[in-house]
Amino acid sequence: MNTFIKAVLLSSVVFLSMSLNVSHAQAAESRTVKVQVNDELVHFPDAQPFVDKSSRTQIPLRFVSEKMGYSIRSVPVGNHVKITIQNDNNKVVLQTGQNRALVNGKIVTFDTKAIVKKGRTYVPIRFIAESLKTEVKWDSKINLAIVKSDDKNQKPLLFNKRVNPTVAPTNNKSAVVQINNNGLKDDVIGNAKKFMGVSYKWGGTTPKGFDCSGFVQFVYNMQSVTLPRTSNAMLSSSGLTVFKPEVGDLVFFSSSKKAPATHVGIYVGNGKFISATSSRGVRVDSLTDGYWGNRYFAVKRVL
Numbered sequence: 001m002n003t004f005i006k007a008v009l010l011s012s013v014v015f016l017s018m019s020l021n022v023s024h025a026q027a028a029e030s031r032t033v034k035v036q037v038n039d040e041l042v043h044f045p046d047a048q049p050f051v052d053k054s055s056r057t058q059i060p061l062r063f064v065s066e067k068m069g070y071s072i073r074s075v076p077v078g079n080h081v082k083i084t085i086q087n088d089n090n091k092v093v094l095q096t097g098q099n100r101a102l103v104n105g106k107i108v109t110f111d112t113k114a115i116v117k118k119g120r121t122y123v124p125i126r127f128i129a130e131s132l133k134t135e136v137k138w139d140s141k142i143n144l145a146i147v148k149s150d151d152k153n154q155k156p157l158l159f160n161k162r163v164n165p166t167v168a169p170t171n172n173k174s175a176v177v178q179i180n181n182n183g184l185k186d187d188v189i190g191n192a193k194k195f196m197g198v199s200y201k202w203g204g205t206t207p208k209g210f211d212c213s214g215f216v217q218f219v220y221n222m223q224s225v226t227l228p229r230t231s232n233a234m235l236s237s238s239g240l241t242v243f244k245p246e247v248g249d250l251v252f253f254s255s256s257k258k259a260p261a262t263h264v265g266i267y268v269g270n271g272k273f274i275s276a277t278s279s280r281g282v283r284v285d286s287l288t289d290g291y292w293g294n295r296y297f298a299v300k301r302v303l
Helices: 003-017 024-030 061-067 125-131 182-193 212-221 231-237
Strands: 034-037 057-060 071-077 080-086 091-095 100-103 106-109 115-117 120-124 135-139 144-148 240-242 250-253 263-269 272-277 281-286 296-301
Touching: 034 061, 057 061, 057 125, 061 071, 061 080, 061 120, 061 125, 100 125, 120 125, 182 212, 182 263, 182 272, 212 231, 212 263, 212 272, 231 250, 231 263, 231 296
Parallel strands: 034 144
Antiparallel strands: 057 120, 071 080, 080 091, 091 100, 100 106, 115 120, 135 144, 240 296, 250 263, 250 296, 263 272, 272 281
């Protein structure tokens, strides 16, 4: 039996009986668990990692495995899903509702099952990481799982946990995680401004013509950040609600100053935002004055 299979068999006995030292309550307080693969944070556009009742950190399988360079294929099997994760060296096959997987042709059993939640397949992070011969470290201070699949000594990409006065408060006034991604935010704004003057096109999603949500979606996709297609879907399902906008945040508008959102833009700083307007195309406007100031009502942070 090769070293890889031995490692998987050994880890299957150990890691699935261990927790990541964070309680379900703590995970709720921090609002989210973050995952880092090598030197990049994994973006989860819809379904988010969570800590289950057994204190295991569950992750959406697709996003992490793809970040690690694996292809993933899903096939419906009755009420369950069969998933194959593969690259040139390794192949793992598992099915939701089962507590076993086929790792490079060998059956490995575990004390937990892959599950489906909100349309996404979840597995414990240590299962996918160690099955694919990687190292996982947990930073309990910032609720960050670091998946290390290269030979570098990876450092956490998040600052220490601290209270952020701009984040919408919860009943327990919990602290939240701050992400060190100012460079990414600057790239988003820089790319957005490249399209200044592009004409408005209803339903448009390309530089040949944008509508408001098509523009925002296109710009964020340039940074490998996937957003829903419509303004209101972005409002309801993307990111974290905050009170005070920062560069790169999504800002939302409607004539009633409440959901559903009918317009979305990207905050560029200094009280201004960039968006695709029906009257003048892509342009920068004031967030608080005039036409848009009378319609602005919400901010979401997706970076």
